[in-house]
Amino acid sequence: MAEYLETYNLPDRIESEEAVEELLSRPPSWLPKLLKSVEGDIMFLGIGGKVGPTIARMAKRAVPSKRIIGVARFSEAGLRERLESWGLETITCDLLSRDSVASLPDAANIIYMAGKKFGADEDPSFAWAMNTWVPSMIAERFKTARIVVFSTLCVYPFAPITGGGFDESVQPGPSGDYAMSCVGRERMFSYFSHRHNTPGRMIRLNYAIDVRYGVLHDIAQWVRSGTPVPIETAYASVIWQGDSNAQILGALAHVTTPTSPLNVGGAEHTSVRMVAHEFGRRFGKSPIFKGTESEYGWYNSTLAAQRLYGYPVVPLGRMVDWVADWVERDMPSHSKPTHYEERQGQF
Numbered sequence: 001m002a003e004y005l006e007t008y009n010l011p012d013r014i015e016s017e018e019a020v021e022e023l024l025s026r027p028p029s030w031l032p033k034l035l036k037s038v039e040g041d042i043m044f045l046g047i048g049g050k051v052g053p054t055i056a057r058m059a060k061r062a063v064p065s066k067r068i069i070g071v072a073r074f075s076e077a078g079l080r081e082r083l084e085s086w087g088l089e090t091i092t093c094d095l096l097s098r099d100s101v102a103s104l105p106d107a108a109n110i111i112y113m114a115g116k117k118f119g120a121d122e123d124p125s126f127a128w129a130m131n132t133w134v135p136s137m138i139a140e141r142f143k144t145a146r147i148v149v150f151s152t153l154c155v156y157p158f159a160p161i162t163g164g165g166f167d168e169s170v171q172p173g174p175s176g177d178y179a180m181s182c183v184g185r186e187r188m189f190s191y192f193s194h195r196h197n198t199p200g201r202m203i204r205l206n207y208a209i210d211v212r213y214g215v216l217h218d219i220a221q222w223v224r225s226g227t228p229v230p231i232e233t234a235y236a237s238v239i240w241q242g243d244s245n246a247q248i249l250g251a252l253a254h255v256t257t258p259t260s261p262l263n264v265g266g267a268e269h270t271s272v273r274m275v276a277h278e279f280g281r282r283f284g285k286s287p288i289f290k291g292t293e294s295e296y297g298w299y300n301s302t303l304a305a306q307r308l309y310g311y312p313v314v315p316l317g318r319m320v321d322w323v324a325d326w327v328e329r330d331m332p333s334h335s336k337p338t339h340y341e342e343r344q345g346q347f
Contacts, residue, residue: 004029005242005313013325014211017332024210024242025057028313031246032062038146038252040108041067045095045138048072048079050334051150051208052113055245057086062249069107071095096129101137109252110147112138115185116178124177132184139192147200148251149189151261153237154179155204158296158343161235165269165299168204168261176344189259199255204300206237206265208244209319211326213334216275216319220327223279223287230341234272234293237265237302240314247309254308263300267311275320282324297343 003009005026014020044056047070060068069089074080080090093100095114116130139147157173159166174180186202193200207215215236222229247264254262276287 005246007313007315010314010318012321014322017212020211021054021057024054024240024245025061026242027058027062028243028246030309031058031250034250034253035059035063035066038109041069042109042111042252043069043071043104043107044111044113045071046112046114047083048074048076049113050210050213050336051241051245053079053083054241055111055113055248056083056088058242058245059249060087069105071104095134095138098137101134101141104141106145107142108145110138110142110145111248111252112147112149112189115150115182124181127177128181128184131178131181132188135185135188136192139189139198143192143196143198145198146252146255147189147193147198147259148248148255149185149200149202149259150248151186151202151204152179152182153204153206153263153265153298153300155183155186156298156300159299160296161269161293161299162295163299165237165301167301168263168304170300186261193257193259197257198259199257200259201251201255202259202261203248203251204261204263205244205248206239206263206300206302207338207340208241209238209323210241210334211322212332213336213338214238214241214323215270215338215340216323217327217333218337218340219272219276220279220323221333223276223285224283224327226285226288228288228290229272229276230291231272231289232291232294233297233341233343235269235297235299236272236340237268237299238270238316238319239264239266239312240319243312243314247305247312250309262305263302264305265300265302266316267302267306268316269299270316278320279324279327283328294343
């Protein structure tokens with residue numbers, strides 16, 4: 001019998017990395033029926049990042065009868081074998097190569113995950129190539145598919161913390177090469193969607209949480225080590241990566257023509273100061289803060305996604321408990337800070 005992600009069966013502790021991977025890829029009960037309504041198989045482009053393996057594995061667990069195909073360069077040792085052990089098919093491809101992209105097989109459904117964030121300011125030309133030129137090739141190559149695209153909340157201008165955040169009707173106002181190139185990615189997919197009537201959705205993702213990285217992991221590490229917690233960015237929208245995986249997959253059943261944005265993130269904005277004090281209580285330490293809370297930041301509204309899917313399954317309190325326990329036990333970390341506190345767009 002299939003096991004689904006439900007609030008009532010969440011573990012009190014995540015024991016190991018294998019358990020993390022299983023939990024992140026466990027589909028909620030509403031997802032299988034929704035994905036079964038979407039005709040065709042699913043191809044993940046850029047599956048080699050932090051999110052790719054778990055979202056693809058979730059798709060396979062939700063609809064075992066569908067072909068799930070993962071595409072990447074597969075430079076990480078063992079990744080390809082791990083994906084194939086879950087029943088996924090894999091294809092090696094350099095998405096920067098026009099010939100390689102042209103050689104990819106057709107697919108009815110595309111989840112586009114490739115991009116460049118960290119280090120964008122060190123080599124802006126590469127970031128722009130990955131975030132705008134590659135999307136234009138993919139949008140043209142798969143013009144008859146449904147395309148769900150990973151984007152970011154950073155395409156928005158800063159919003160006041162008292163207003164609930166910007167919804168999808170607000171026009172982008174990017175700061176820095178990373179955010180500007182992400183707007184370029186959206187524009188490329190939008191252009192080809194208008195030109196070819198390609199159905200799609202562009203997922204403006206807030207901060208996905210894994211016990212090994214994410215906003216909560218950053219704050220927990222700072223509190224435990226006695227490092228001052230930057231407080232100018234006073235709130236962050238956090239969502240368990242398993243919940244965001246499910247909502248992104250579900251977007252294949254909620255595409256629009258032409259494509260349109262959808263904010264995915266926590267149901268409410270989380271106070272950085274509040275969770276720092278909660279971690280301090282768990283660790284027996286008083287958090288140290290630096291800076292002053294700003295009245296503005298990257299805040300958006302996820303009401304549209306909530307109307308489609310309801311509330312995320314994993315509540316904030318459970319995420320805090322899992323991360324605190326993980327950090328306290330000195331369990332493995334991806335050692336990749338989110339830089340959620342960055343306010344100038346310099347990644």
